[in-house]
Amino acid sequence: MRPDRTAELALLLEVAGTPKPGNVDRHRDLADLRFEHFLAGAVGARDGLEMAADGAPVGPAFEHAIEGMAEQDGGNTQFGALLVLVPLVRAARDGDVPTRSAATAVVEGTTVADAAAFYCAFDHVDVFVGDPPADMEPLDVRRGSDAIPVLEERGLTLYDVMDRSVPGDDVAREWVRGFERSFAAAKRLADAEGSILDRAAAVFLSLLAERPDTLVAARHGKDVAAEVTDRASMLHERDALEVGRPAIEEFADELVDRGINPGTTADLTAAGLFIALERETVEI
């Protein structure tokens, strides 16, 4: 399967994996963000992912994926997941198995034009982000394409933008740390047991147990993010989906009720699914 197809499938498997505490999954919807929005978002992202597989630059491919993803009424479904998937797809084109070094070469090769396209992507959909540091204020992504002149003046590539976003954004962290957690997630998916959807849920929990989710931290503060990680960690230790499954289901419902959605952790789960499928270390 071409890597753009695999990436679309990874998005579908990610949202279907259950229980994924706090997020839309096979058995849970949020009030205004439902399962079908993720299905439509994944199909909508196809053309942008295909551009990346055909060798288009990361920024325009990403922007096009977001434009297509946003053609449904749920709003932002897979922005972060696509930001990590697009360079991975680009690294896997020509039939190469994706590697950390190839993905790093892709992101390090991004340009100012890629950064401009990234800012344009924010014109297509509302994405929740926290306030930037003071010196980055003119480059607040919420400005969308209005920020492009400053971006060009400062000569920042998309890699530079990600580098400056790292504290507080674990998708950006993947870009500058060689997709460390994405590849770790892929390994865990391969080592896990059960169906691919069970594995996706187990690996989601393991990622959530490991580091506070940066979207939760931005939305609800560091204390809430830390609490969620502590709870996930306890549940993960209790052998996760074997003996602890009812407790995880309860935790999932509680987080949905509280409106706490660990979206970054879902993004990394999707990236891990992509890598594992490309490496054929998991099967469907």
Next chain:
Amino acid sequence: MRPDRTAELALLLEVAGTPKPGNVDRHRDLADLRFEHFLAGAVGARDGLEMAADGAPVGPAFEHAIEGMAEQDGGNTQFGALLVLVPLVRAARDGDVPTRSAATAVVEGTTVADAAAFYCAFDHVDVFVGDPPADMEPLDVRRGSDAIPVLEERGLTLYDVMDRSVPGDDVAREWVRGFERSFAAAKRLADAEGSILDRAAAVFLSLLAERPDTLVAARHGKDVAAEVTDRASMLHERDALEVGRPAIEEFADELVDRGINPGTTADLTAAGLFIALERETVEI
């Protein structure tokens, strides 16, 4: 959205619709046929659907869709759905809204070569079909590509093959009756209430209540198919997903337990979803 994209989304929405008594849905798996197999089947069918949207003949486009669909371990997931979707996609290319007459023109224009490709599709995946009538025995689809010489000798087009399959196959019936029930399903989807997944489930039940499912009849006999339709009809009358939802959920579980899968009804639901999405009479 290009019609092949819409068709893929229709396949995803169909399997996600719940409760769909007897079938894999958002909340139910069968023993060896699970939700993720349908997700992978829909993504795998992409290239064949794209061929149809680009104007390829129906037979080769269908065969290619099946070949891709079959690249997962669940076996047949969407054979019937693709058999009804491929001509609809072909009829909707060039941005035309799909109509019954355009779809009929497509199927009536099929050739012996289309029929040969259709038989080749059976080489890629095991499909449950009943025994053919005696004069069609050399053309039993289970012979796959081995039947092609007889097919060519008799000069049968794919439309002719469908025409001869009609008693006992309600997908074939769509081909020769101007996609009557597919378009009726689309209208019901537009008129229904609730989310698109709720509508898909309600329309599935209405189709099941209307005519015995031909896959159920082939597998379990006419009496079982009639019983299922009678039960669906009673539940449908009880205002379906409003007051009767728990009873429908119970019926869904019972049919799964008994191994009774109204697959043809699901195929028509997918076709209805495609038409309604193309006509923009439903939204996501």
